[in-house]
Amino acid sequence: MERPESCKDFFYVIQDRNSAGNPLTEDEVRRYFTQILEANITCEEKGVIHRDLKPDNILLDLKNDEVKLIDFGLASEIQEEPFDSFRGTQYYMPPEFMKTGKYDGCEATVWAMGILLVDMLSPVIPAFEKPQHCLSMEPRIPRHLSSEVKNVVYMLLNPEADQRPTLKQVLQHPWFSMEV
Numbered sequence: 518m519e520r521p522e523s524c525k526d527f528f529y530v531i532q533d534r535n536s537a538g539n540p541l542t543e544d545e546v547r548r549y550f551t552q553i554l555e556a557n558i559t560c561e562e563k564g565v566i567h568r569d570l571k572p573d574n575i576l577l578d579l580k581n582d583e584v585k586l587i588d589f590g591l592a593s594e595i596q597e598e599p600f601d602s603f604r605g606t607q608y609y610m611p612p613e614f615m616k617t618g619k620y621d622g623c624e625a626t627v628w629a630m631g632i633l634l635v636d637m638l639s640p641v642i643p644a645f646e647k648p649q650h651c652l653s654m655e656p657r658i659p660r661h662l663s664s665e666v667k668n669v670v671y672m673l674l675n676p677e678a679d680q681r682p683t684l685k686q687v688l689q690h691p692w693f694s695m696e697v
Contacts, residue, residue: 527575527584535640543666546637549577551693552584553633557626558684560586564595566622569605570629572636595622608632608643612651613678624678627687631656631673638662644674651676665692 527549534540541549553575560567567574567586574588591604599619603610611628614620635644635656644656656674658667669692675681 523580524576524578524585526573527577528572530577531572531637531640540640541637543638543663546634547666547693547695548582549584550630550634550637551688553586554630554684554688556584556586557630558688560592561595561623561626561684565589565592566595566626567592568622568625569609570626570633571606571609572633593622600625605629607648608645610648611678612676615649615652621678623683624681627673627681627684628678630684630687631670634666634670634673638666638670644670663692663695665690665695668692 531541553570557567557570567589569588569591570586574586576585576587577583578585593600593604599621600614601619603614603620609629609632611620611625614625632644635642635658639657639659639662642657642659644658645651645654646657651674656670658670669687669690672682672690673687
């Protein structure tokens with residue numbers, strides 16, 4: 518499928534802005550992250566999980582300033598039993614899979630959204646230097662960010678999968694309704 522002319526990989530949006538010394542602001546991240554969150558909620562409501570969320574699989578429509586999920590090549594239907602094989606990018610692997618070799622797709626989506634949020638907020642400092650660090654360390658979050666967004670990150674990156682919020686619950690966090 519051809520890519521529309523006015524779109525750019527979100528990975529390059531983040532990288533180019535950071536290289537220019539003008540990283541995404543927290544307000545911009547909130548706007549884009551909300552769109553990505555809503556897209557994933559819609560997918561879940563249709564019984565589908567993406568399984569490879571990352572900036573490379575998001576396009577920014579430069580004309581409309583809207584993001585879109587792309588590359589559903591690893592997507593799966595939501596299933597009752599846990600997944601026993603990981604699909605996607607290792608950096609986004611949830612800790613429960615590292616511990617048990619199994620994971621719930623919806624809970625793993627919440628984890629991936631947390632990693633994605635840190636990538637958007639702090640493109641030079643990953644949440645975890647190595648994926649396995651999530652088993653013993655808290656995510657690295659820049660100090661200058663608001664306490665509200667830090668709280669969202671900690672909610673999403675809760676190492677206990679059953680204690681993570683659902684995507685719809687995340688959207689109810691006060692950070693999403695903060696005024697600029």
